[in-house]
Amino acid sequence: MPEAPRTTLGLSYFGNRYLDHANVDLRAMAEMGADFVVHVMSEADLRWNPGTMTELAALTREAGMRAWMTPWGLGGVFGGESASYVVGEHPEACQRDSDGRHLPALCPRQSVFRELIEQWLDAAAAAGVEIVQWDELHLALPYRGAMERWACRCDACQEAFQERFDAPMPGTATPEVVRLLDDLMHDTLAWMVASAGERGMGSAIVLLANDDYDAGMWRAAASLPGVRAFGTTAFWYFYGISEPEMPAYLSTWAERTVQATVGTGAEPMGWVQAFKVPAGREAEIEAAVETLIRSGVTTIAAWSYLACAAMSGLAPDNPDATWDAVNRAFAQVVTARE
Numbered sequence: 001m002p003e004a005p006r007t008t009l010g011l012s013y014f015g016n017r018y019l020d021h022a023n024v025d026l027r028a029m030a031e032m033g034a035d036f037v038v039h040v041m042s043e044a045d046l047r048w049n050p051g052t053m054t055e056l057a058a059l060t061r062e063a064g065m066r067a068w069m070t071p072w073g074l075g076g077v078f079g080g081e082s083a084s085y086v087v088g089e090h091p092e093a094c095q096r097d098s099d100g101r102h103l104p105a106l107c108p109r110q111s112v113f114r115e116l117i118e119q120w121l122d123a124a125a126a127a128g129v130e131i132v133q134w135d136e137l138h139l140a141l142p143y144r145g146a147m148e149r150w151a152c153r154c155d156a157c158q159e160a161f162q163e164r165f166d167a168p169m170p171g172t173a174t175p176e177v178v179r180l181l182d183d184l185m186h187d188t189l190a191w192m193v194a195s196a197g198e199r200g201m202g203s204a205i206v207l208l209a210n211d212d213y214d215a216g217m218w219r220a221a222a223s224l225p226g227v228r229a230f231g232t233t234a235f236w237y238f239y240g241i242s243e244p245e246m247p248a249y250l251s252t253w254a255e256r257t258v259q260a261t262v263g264t265g266a267e268p269m270g271w272v273q274a275f276k277v278p279a280g281r282e283a284e285i286e287a288a289v290e291t292l293i294r295s296g297v298t299t300i301a302a303w304s305y306l307a308c309a310a311m312s313g314l315a316p317d318n319p320d321a322t323w324d325a326v327n328r329a330f331a332q333v334v335t336a337r338e
């Protein structure tokens, strides 16, 4: 029997910018068997803490782990509970819905968005980050599946539509509109991955586990040169999946992830939900890690350190029990790879 691939473990870390505290936390994560830490760098961090982020990345390496970074809530188009300055400063660069109403998120087609990403990447590169995680890139409204109200129909998107189809952009999400916006998502990912590569950083692409799933788009994203990990945030508690349904739910998303990555340079990756866990359901975290491994996922990370106990809006009913479950799940992996 061929040897099973080594499972790589990661944790995300946020909510603290005191380096002495971070050092204790990072060493605890290394002790648990984490191979990498995903630090979040929000627009606020970019403005006020770039040097601190560099120190955090250095402490991560000193603790024997790899430093990843994710653009947390940047421009309102990535995952993350963090506000965007640039959205407020550049209303002209924001998305518009199909009726022309302003939306609080930058349009990735606008140059303001690209300038922000380049500035962010420069800071990540200066911090010596190994992998940038492009997390849950999405438009402010869904546009697939005949949505009544969709985005984006900003001036730049209308111009792009006119140029490509030689007709004004309609107010309804026709197949041509969907194609244009699908391509916007793919081209944005491709540009970000290439821009990270130019600065010597690899990329992880993590897409939402929702109705936007499209096998072709996933495969195209995972195949981009420079993508070292590709996966999804199948957060089963968040999506209201019951305990008996969880293994089938997670296997489905894990199989989609593996299908997207097979034969590419990207490791299949799965994020495990360690926030907002209902009381009594903590043990599902261990089952989730087992399910992911059994389905062929080789990079597994948990969101987040200490089960997001510092955020009352995301904390589990019982943060200690949840964090204990993460520890047990990691310990099993560590034992298995010894």
Ligand SMILES: [Zn+2]
Pocket: 094, 095, 096, 107, 108, 109, 152, 153, 154, 155, 156, 157
């Ligand atoms: Zn637009």
